[in-house]
Amino acid sequence: MTPIPFQQELTVASHHLDEQNHVNNLEYIKWVLDISEAHWTTKTPADTREKHAWFVLDHHIHYKRQAFLGEELILTTWIENYSKVKSERRVDITRKTDGKTVVEAKTNWCFIDRVTKKPSLITTAILKPYIEFDSA
Structure with missing residues (x-):
């Protein structure tokens, strides 16, 4: 299986900064959620989005460098792996x-049924826009 990446760009604005004049750590979490949502809404049909959603189980974030006002950033996301009801993005x-x-x-996510709020099976049809399955 090969993940199909999704990208967005943004420019650091003054409202993204903290008192140290670099991007606030909470902004990165927001951006992780925002690009995840954009990937889901861009690549998944409306009828699927009406029936299912994703709940965050946990975030693991490694801050490697600082970003400052005016810098242009590229956000890239992909599905790293998945199981029956969970996905690692x-x-x-x-x-x-x-x-x-x-x-x-x-970020580890749980796929849920919007009505029952219970975990739902991640099918190949759900994954098709996000992963190229190797033919053997």
């Missing part, structure tokens, strides 16, 4: 000017 945030990694994030 990765997000890398890199600086556009030099390609250096600013943040590496790993």
Whole structure:
């Protein structure tokens, strides 16, 4: 299986900064959630999104470098692996000017039924927009 990455770009604005004048750590978490949501809504049909959703189980974030006002960042996300009802999504945030990694994030998600709020089986049809399955 080969993940199909999804990207967005953003420019650091003043409201992203903390008292140290670099991007606030909470902004990175928000960006991880935002690109995850954008990937889901862009690649998944509306009828599927009406029936299912994702709940965060945990975040693991490695802050590697600081980002500052005006810097352009590239957010890249992909599905690293999955099981019956869980998925591990990765997000890398890199600086556009030099390609250096600013943040590496790993989030574990649980796929749920919107009505029952219980875990739901992740089918191949659900994964098709996100993963190329190797034909053997």
